Amino acid sequence: MIFHSKRISQIPPYVFSSINKKKAELKKKGIDVIDLGIGDPDFSTPLHIVNKLKEELDNPANMKYPSYNGIPELRIAISEFYRRQYGVELDAETEVLILIGSKEGLAHLIPAMIDPGEVVLTPDPGYGVYRTAIQLANGVPFTMPLKKELDFKPELNAIPTTVLELAKLMLLNYPGNPTAATVDIAFFQKVVQFAKKYQIPVAHDFAYNMITFDNYEAPSILQAEGAKDIAVEFGSFSKTYNMTGWRIGYVVGNRSMIKALAVVKNNTDTGQFIPIQKAAAFALASEQSFISQNNAIYKERMMKVIELLNDIGIHAHVPRGSFFIWAEVPQGFTSFEFAETLLQEVGVVVTPGTAFGEGGEGYFRISLSVSIERLVEAGERLKSYYRTLSQ
Structure with missing residues (x-):
């Protein structure tokens, strides 16, 4: 039997939980998945902050x-x-x-x-x-x-x-x-x-x-x-x-x-x-210099992704803030279809725009919280997939 309130039945599944499930299934098959979906910084917490936590634990x-x-x-x-x-x-x-x-x-x-x-x-x-x-x-x-x-x-x-x-x-x-x-x-x-x-x-x-x-x-x-x-x-x-x-x-x-x-x-x-x-x-x-250093890395990643997207004809706004790129879905796809295709065909996770509401249709979101090497690899996979479609 299933027990919950009526309001719970109105809440759709959290999109990132669904993405993680599909990602795990592909990994079980031995597929190298590049996750550009969830915005979780790949930088470590600065050591001086970690050391302060350790001190206070004592x-x-x-x-x-x-x-x-x-x-x-x-x-x-x-x-x-x-x-x-x-x-x-x-x-x-x-x-x-x-x-x-x-x-x-x-x-x-x-x-x-x-x-x-x-x-x-x-x-x-x-x-x-x-x-x-x-x-x-x-x-x-x-x-x-x-x-x-x-x-x-x-x-x-x-x-x-x-x-x-x-x-x-x-x-x-x-x-x-x-x-x-x-x-x-x-x-x-x-x-x-x-x-x-x-x-x-x-x-x-x-x-x-x-x-x-x-x-x-x-x-x-x-x-x-x-x-x-x-x-x-x-x-x-x-x-x-x-x-x-x-x-x-x-x-x-x-x-x-x-x-x-x-x-x-x-x-x-x-x-x-x-x-x-x-x-x-x-x-x-405490000292804050690492913030500008991290932002410089995000900027480098951002410009590389914009370049890769432009190479395959995908338009994206160049942001001045956050570590996301909001890009337009190519013609012939809905947001969900495009995200699903990238995951299944090239092992790259992006977030469909409709995960953020109906107004997100026609867009997908890329997170810059992975290394530039992985971003380049994801871009090369997209290029390869597009070349296959054009043949």
């Missing part, structure tokens, strides 16, 4: 329950980082909350902000957790299409007034996943003004904040005038510091939204392990 006092809001040391380190990086002042007591990864925080924010049947404005294509969290909270997603001709930014004025009157939250994500789109502070200023007009709180997913190229610096939404009146921003140590498995993140900004999120969290978890929090605080305060 302190018996760190084995106890943590503070529900996160240890003061980490909240202060985050507030100092925002002052240093963005010129934004944060009250470490009321405007910073520690999360077990930003994914957890985003998922818990939804039920903290909406009641069943209420509307959340969400980008399409967008990170899959947005939509599933809305569904699990019995909310109603209203998709904001992200189109190439608008540089993958939502057309806010195209949202019907009737929807805006019902909306209780807006979700944004720049640098974007999957589109790798970037924005400037003027965009966030427009968002804040728009949100205030309709009294819609905004949550900005800023997971790729420090992964940028060509002198571009990703702005924080909190740099926009009056943003703290209506917005929060989610940050993560996963991508910048290569700490994906550590599960540590934060949310900053509007204290009312943070207080509501804290109520949900306080009743569902007891916070992240203290040594991990202390290592995260150390990561923010």
